Amino acid sequence: ETGVTQSPTHLIKTRGQQVTLRCSSQSGHNTVSWYQQALGQGPQFIFQYYREEENGRGNFPPRFSGLQFPNYSSELNVNALELDDSALYLCASSFRPRGNTGELFFGEGSRLTVL
Amino acid sequence: GENVEQHPSTLSVQEGDSAVIKCTYSDSASNYFPWYKQELGKGPQLIIDIRSNVGEKKDQRIAVTLNKTAKHFSLHITETQPEDSAVYFCAARAFGNEKLTFGTGTRLTIIP
Numbered sequence: 001e002t003g004v005t006q007s008p009t010h011l012i013k014t015r016g017q018q019v020t021l022r023c024s025s026q027s028g029h030n031t032v033s034w035y036q037q038a039l040g041q042g043p044q045f046i047f048q049y050y051r052e053e054e055n056g057r058g059n060f061p062p063r064f065s066g067l068q069f070p071n072y073s074s075e076l077n078v079n080a081l082e083l084d085d086s087a088l089y090l091c092a093s094s095f096r097p098r099g100n101t102g103e104l105f106f107g108e109g110s111r112l113t114v115l
Numbered sequence: 116g117e118n119v120e121q122h123p124s125t126l127s128v129q130e131g132d133s134a135v136i137k138c139t140y141s142d143s144a145s146n147y148f149p150w151y152k153q154e155l156g157k158g159p160q161l162i163i164d165i166r167s168n169v170g171e172k173k174d175q176r177i178a179v180t181l182n183k184t185a186k187h188f189s190l191h192i193t194e195t196q197p198e199d200s201a202v203y204f205c206a207a208r209a210f211g212n213e214k215l216t217f218g219t220g221t222r223l224t225i226i227p
Contacts, residue, residue: 004158033213033215035215040220041219042119042204042206042217042218042219043204043215043217044217045213045214048213050213055213056212058214090158103149103161103164104149104215105161106151106158106159106161107158108156108157108158109157109158
């Protein structure tokens with residue numbers, strides 16, 4: 001059973017650029033959530049994808065967008081990067097039958113630095 | 116929305132002693148409370164969780180207690196070992212809500 005994998009692990013961008021982060025969910029999982037973790041803070045919920053649609057969103061502007069593919073993998077896109085977007089971006093997968101989302105299993109994260 | 120407070124922010128204990136981390140939550144609809152361990156440079160790892168229909172859950176040296184009336188839950192680690200050193204996060208989620216709200220973390224250091 002493979003765990004959650006994310007790429008790239010580290011990247012550096014300049015303000016105003018765009019970035020795409022990728023995530024492969026754990027085998028058997030059908031739901032992907034994205035979290036932003038600033039240095040020294042707890043993860044903050046960005047959004048979740050289920051059945052290729054956004055299913056719940058946190059307090060993040062529209063320049064944060066995502067996709068989920070038929071194989072349940074996912075992308076997080078951030079446009080018009082700002083300095084405050086520098087953070088560890090975590091992908092978490094889970095299995096959602098009917099009703100509530102199950103346990104979340106996180107990947108190692110993609111560390112984004114915006115200069 | 117949900118707010119989760121976590122204390123202490125740092126904790127140092129002698130190897131072999133017990134460590135306790137406490138969290139409070141604000142949303143009475145929250146019914147799922149996981150704990151995550153995050154080592155340097157890694158993603159959070161689920162170590163134990165508890166649902167609101169249970170008051171206590173134990174897994175070897177780790178236990179979690181939940182007081183729904185007071186809206187607080189705690190992580191207990193007994194017989195601590197150097198490999199327990201990490202940052203620990205509590206979290207809460209309400210049924211039907213996809214968002215997991217995290218506390219601010221506790222940096223646990225085990226002193227050999």
